[in-house]
Amino acid sequence: MPTHDELDVAKRIVIGLNKIGLALRHHAWQKADKARLTPTQGQILSFLDAHAGECVGTSAVAEALALTRPTASEAIHALVQKGWVKREPSPADRRAACWTLTEAGRRQAEAAKTWADFLLPAVAALDPNEQVIFLRSLMKMIRVLQVQQKIPIAAMCVTCRFFRPCVHDDPQKPHHCAFVDAPLGDRDLQLMCSDHETADEAHAAHVWNILTQRRRRHDDPRVHDGVPDAAAGAAETRRD
Amino acid sequence: MPTHDELDVAKRIVIGLNKIGLALRHHAWQKADKARLTPTQGQILSFLDAHAGECVGTSAVAEALALTRPTASEAIHALVQKGWVKREPSPADRRAACWTLTEAGRRQAEAAKTWADFLLPAVAALDPNEQVIFLRSLMKMIRVLQVQQKIPIAAMCVTCRFFRPCVHDDPQKPHHCAFVDAPLGDRDLQLMCSDHETADEAHAAHVWNILTQRRRRHDDPRVHDGVPDAAAGAAETRRD
DNA sequence: CCAACTTAATTAGCACTCCTAATAAAAGTC
DNA sequence: GACTTTTATTAGGAGTGCTAATTAAGTTGG
The missing domain is CATH 1.10.10.10 (Winged helix-like DNA-binding domain superfamily/Winged helix DNA-binding domain)
Structure with a gap:
């Protein structure tokens, strides 16, 4: 034993x-x-x-x-x-x-x-495969800490280069954060993101466009059978 | 993308x-x-x-x-x-x-x-497989930091003279602790072992070699869960 | 319009962190 | 017995981090 x-x-x-x-x-x-x-x-x-x-x-x-x-x-x-x-x-x-x-x-x-x-050499000791898993794990953890308010919130998603507005069908969580790789809702946007990194102007303008367009649609809520209104709005304003 | x-x-x-x-x-x-x-x-x-x-x-x-x-x-x-x-x-x-x-x-x-x-809920967001990989990655990093004198010595298996990596065929318990004379799995690797005794440099280097090479020989296939083959391939090619 | 919030920033006071440099005292060396 | 090393401390200084109280500028409501 x-x-x-x-x-x-x-x-x-x-x-x-x-x-x-x-x-x-x-x-x-x-x-x-x-x-x-x-x-x-x-x-x-x-x-x-x-x-x-x-x-x-x-x-x-x-x-x-x-x-x-x-x-x-x-x-x-x-x-x-x-x-x-x-x-x-x-x-x-x-x-x-x-x-x-x-x-x-x-x-x-x-x-x-x-x-x-100074941590980079230590990170380099992991092979590429491990690094990817490690990073993904870190993101998961950081997201939980953020949700639990254990990590301070630093900046608004709207100005963040990791932010992807209106890419999900879920009306509660239509947006997406590419850093923590998780859906975000409108009320989450009020908070500030600790992983925030300022986006370039083009991206910021793009984000702002999508958000303002969708909001206009939101002002006229339509409810379909089993289909949330925001989903329709998001789908229409989505852009590639 | x-x-x-x-x-x-x-x-x-x-x-x-x-x-x-x-x-x-x-x-x-x-x-x-x-x-x-x-x-x-x-x-x-x-x-x-x-x-x-x-x-x-x-x-x-x-x-x-x-x-x-x-x-x-x-x-x-x-x-x-x-x-x-x-x-x-x-x-x-x-x-x-x-x-x-x-x-x-x-x-x-x-x-x-x-x-x-308070970090435990965050760690719990990782699935068990990720946890094991995460822990192993942490140890690798900590070892590098130790070698570089960036961190005080920790009582880790990886630096212990009783540690015998990859000596068993059981993929669940490939390692062995010569102090308690028992097989160890990746999930059993210690960070703060009370029985730790620092290994000499030769042994430490030996352990390190085996651990870093092992992945190509017989690694748990679940490790590659969700990771592109390219990453595993890169790991494959990185040894003499 | 002014009293009653609220908010932004600071001050005051305290305990502790963290450092370098200097000191004291015991132990090992020659 | 002097010389060096090791163990722990003191002195001094900048900074961290907190709560509580304060000042000043906005905001709100009767």
Whole structure:
């Protein structure tokens, strides 16, 4: 009889993910000292860089990185002190800030973006077949975490390059996210997606077109026998 | 055909692992407040509990959690203040400490042990076959990180001198543990084995070779579930 | 139109994280 | 007995992360 602990596979996976998390944290701090840029600060720079052009306030940063607003506020001010971020007034709201990168900040952000690439050699130890399965598994997990609100939500699907509007027949979940590979409903769009990556303008315009067209149809709901109205609308507005 | 393939699989895996890391950190701090136990402190309690009976000093803790000794020292003293850890003298060395849990500390450790279990529902989203592959992939990655000194040593089968990979014909239990003298399957591979003893380099390299080559010889056909043949073919061609 | 929300951001206060550098003390070396 | 290594700590500093309270600017409703 083996005397090894009888932990099931799932628990051992959790332990393993923890190890990876440990590596991430450790590495983040290691580099922190070199670049005078702590983990949180680096992530804020990356986030601001990814959302350049949008008006990103303290709250948006806090939400994206799963921090409280005070914590985000302090970290941002540290970056301001270092001359990498500056405050622009929001056109709409005199209370709100629009944090933007300075020229030096953009350079820092470029460097910070690759901070996790030290994991790439480890990933390369998997053969291509394993990588695909591993990625698919990660996506499944991330989706569950998102649904359970364990992962912060970062940006709107509508501006995301992974977003595919109106491709399913299910009226509850007509859209599709190509990153987590799962259907999305309209109410999911209100939330922001933690896997968001800004789409190019063409894609964004395309998405917007489809959404606005369909919404018009939606205003005039038709119910067929056993056929949901949105399905008909989606089918008609779908485009290749 | 997906249009979102601009990033290769490896980079998306890194992004995904980052997300999991974010969830881990966030969740750790959430619970921290409830239990008046910060992430590092919780991990120290777990570690001491797992190594009860051994003489664990400050350095050992620091190494296991990838902290500097001063950081570990401070965290331990916070736990002493709370009455969960006490110092015992080392029999051999009057400088060294043997940190041990108090009765209350053992109770706290028991609770702290499950802190990452919030990930279990996410893991459960994977089917059993995926779980096994995911676990094996994690171990491969962790081993690379260990070799690169990016992560403290983990007590994994893959680095253990008692581990004999692929010595049985039973595809369910191809490996063998020479310590408990019992066959092991992929699902039995350990990440935190209490009987682990680090193998010498020759043995480690040998194990690694066999594990990475094995897939072509007799792999479980279910592994290829849902994955294009091209991927398996690529795996096929990658050995000398 | 002003009192009563609500929201954006900050301040204050606290405990802890994480680092480097310097120190103290014991143990091993020569 | 001085020299070096190892174990643990202290000192000092920037940063993380939280809650609670505050300031200021919008929004809403009687």
